[in-house]
Amino acid sequence: MSAKVILDIQNVSRQFGGIRAVDNVSLTFREGEIVGLIGPNGAGKTTLVNLISGFLPVSGGRITYDGRDITGLKPHLIARSGVARTFQIVQPFARMTVLENVMSGSIFAGGHGLAEARRIAHECLAFTQLTSFAESPASELALANRKRLELAKSLAMQPKILMLDEVNAGLNSSEIQDAMRMIKAIAARGITIIVIEHLMRVVATLAERVVVLHHGSVLRDGETNEVFQDPKVVEAYLGAKFASRFAASAAQA
Ligand SMILES: Nc1ncnc2c1ncn2[C@@H]1O[C@H](COP(=O)(O)OP(=O)(O)O)[C@@H](O)[C@H]1O
Ligand SMILES: [Mg+2]
DSSP states (O other): OOSOEEEEEEEEEEEETTEEEEEEEEEEEETTOEEEEEOSTTSSHHHHHHHHTTSSOOSEEEEEETTEEOTTOOHHHHHHHTEEEOOSSOOOOTTSBHHHHHHHHHHHHHOOOHHHHHHHHHHHHHHTTOGGGTTSBGGGOOHHHHHHHHHHHHHTTOOSEEEEESTTTTOOHHHHHHHHHHHHHHHHTTOEEEEEOSOHHHHHHHOSEEEEEETTEEEEEEEHHHHHTOHHHIIIIIOHHHHHHHHHHHHHO
């Protein structure tokens, strides 16, 4: 754990009326790590991503990226500095082609001209295996490919940190295997990945570290193995059945 801290979240909160969706959260993320962000529905995972990426203003606290205070910056400026995210609900520009959708990511975050945006977009389409759909309208893509498009679009922002909000939701197991390979390949480029995921076997495969959010607060932050066997986490989220199965498979490995 000697890599440098790239993202530092200090005492960040966000209220919606009386709901404390994110409640005084402090977390640090290091260069190149893959961190699982888990917790029950409504725990505040998506809100935290919205706060980091500037899509929602914080009610309090400070977010520092690579030594710079990014709290309150506009989303495109945060993206331009190197922080990208995917959306849990994927909504591509339906009437634009797949290529144009990916180019929009590059233009949003990179401020590139069209030729450079197109070059970057083609690379990202190749990486996500969407090249053959480049000229199709985005509306024609099936779910797994829409999820890939979302990934391609965020990669076109050439991020240093990538936050993936349930990119596997609704996919079948072979599609999930493909997505996991892609996520690992992205991390191998040195990009920090924060992955929100409900499938614990996916989290266990990808992430060495897991953060558990519960009622907007950090319930636990630690090594995946330890977090998955922490009685507090088991009780709040994972359930006893999962814990005993996980312990058995960990003992076998
Ligand atoms: N735009 C919003 N307006 C009002 N309440 C919201 C909004 N977004 C999220 N919430 C509430 O904040 C809490 C956290 O939601 P969310 O961050 O989506 O959780 P998660 O992604 O962990 O399922 C929930 O109680 C949710 O209803
Ligand atoms: Mg969510």
